[in-house]
Amino acid sequence: MSGHDGHACCGGPVAAPGAAALPPIDMAHVTLRIGDRTILSDVGLTVPAGAFVGMLGPNGAGKSSLIRAILGVVPVAAGRISVFGRPVGRGNHDIGYLPQFPARSAPRLDGRSFIAAALHGERWGLPCDWRPGRHRRHDAMEIDRVLDLVGATHLAHRPIDHLSGGERQRLLLAQALLGRPRLLLLDEPLASLDPHRAREVVALVDTIRRQLGIAVLFSTHDLNPLLGVMDRVLYVGRGAARLGTVDEVVTDPVLSTLYGMPVEVIRANGRIFVVADGVVQS
């Protein structure tokens, strides 16, 4: 049996030779502007396969804009971003996306309908649960799969406006997993969650990442819930970005440059506090 460990598993798609080497996100000389604000200026970085990257930065640093650039919704002013070796563009099925929780009121629909609407929702025609026979069964299986992955099967038939913030995030995460993406872009999934729920969401994302062998870019304004889980941190601020391990990036000199002011990093009881201008940031 020895020497064949890598081929022990059958079924499942087998990546073409060399495909595994293509990085989930590769940025070269990227400049990103929103209006007259420069989010990134001549940034180059590579997110390795299967990585859990926590993206941090002061509010308004452009974390959401960077995610939207990787999705191809926002064009870059200069440089090149590629996802698994291909230039970015809308409708990339390699990417699963969880947007920042929208401020608008939750619809009076159940969780399953909400996810079903996102399944191939970009095509013209009737919604997937109204299509005949074989297609509908196929779609139903896909929805069951993602609900099961996030442990939200019991939420499927409850109206979304009756769910808690954490339960809604689970459904949004399930929606992001439709179509078997290889890269998850999660925009502030911990916003408005209490620390306990935040830990739960992080653990869930990490479990799914290991199970499916996918890469995760996770934006947050508090790095503590991600400690011990993320293997890279991406700090964005003042037009620059730094990708590295926590020990490499979350240091006084690096953060002082990114914040543009003297920053002190304090480590206590396994937590990290970033103190900028006398104010604790995270």
Added chain:
Amino acid sequence: MFAFEFMRHAFAATGIVAILSGLVGYFMVLRGESFAGHALSHVGFAGATGALLVGMPPFWGLMGATVLAGVAMGLGGRGTTQGRDVTIGLVLSCMLGCGLLFLHFLTTSATRATALLFGNVLGVDRSMLGWLLVLGVGCVLAMAALSRPLLFASLQPETAEARGVKLRLVSTIFLAIVAVVTAECVQITGVLLVFALMVGPAATAQRLTATPGWGIVLSVLLAVGAGWGGLALSWWTDCPASFWISVLSTGFYLAAGIRRAVEGRARAGEC
């Protein structure tokens, strides 16, 4: 009641328009765009009176004005008309004002104005019925093609955009369909009461069910129920049909609200 041709026409016209209103209204309520439909009908009023002023059939003036306004709203928006109630409200009152001005220059009787404002379902003739049917079938076919990306874009616009849905295109096509249905609806309920058929049944359906499939079926059934029920009640009581349609529509909505409240209390009691 069915012995008279005008009543048969009225029932047929109301049925066609109610089916359309229930279907399109469901998405309007889901998208939070019900006020947009209300505004479109007011733009239509200016169009209809303007057409009368230059000697054209008012229905086509109405249709032209609502579709132009709907497309303009869609192209000018960012894929949604939510949060623009002030702009919509101002356009609405300005258009009603223009309609009043056109009426002022017209020498026709006040019945014409009343028919436009509050509907004249008993005045629907055979050729109008034909147009309602042709345009109605067109709208249903357009909705069949649009419903999937529309549902996605309505529920999760950010994700839909990332997946390649053209939000502005979808929104513009939808508002054009809303405009045609509004113009049809004006024939039954008049400019001021389109809410009764387009919004009331759809909002009631969304209170009663949490899946879009059943929601749309229920919305259509309730709209047809309000439309035909209103006609029948108007026959027996000799009151205007639009009055009864608006009463039934509001009644459905309130009854669904009471049902929800009772269920919610029962559920709270169990815990």
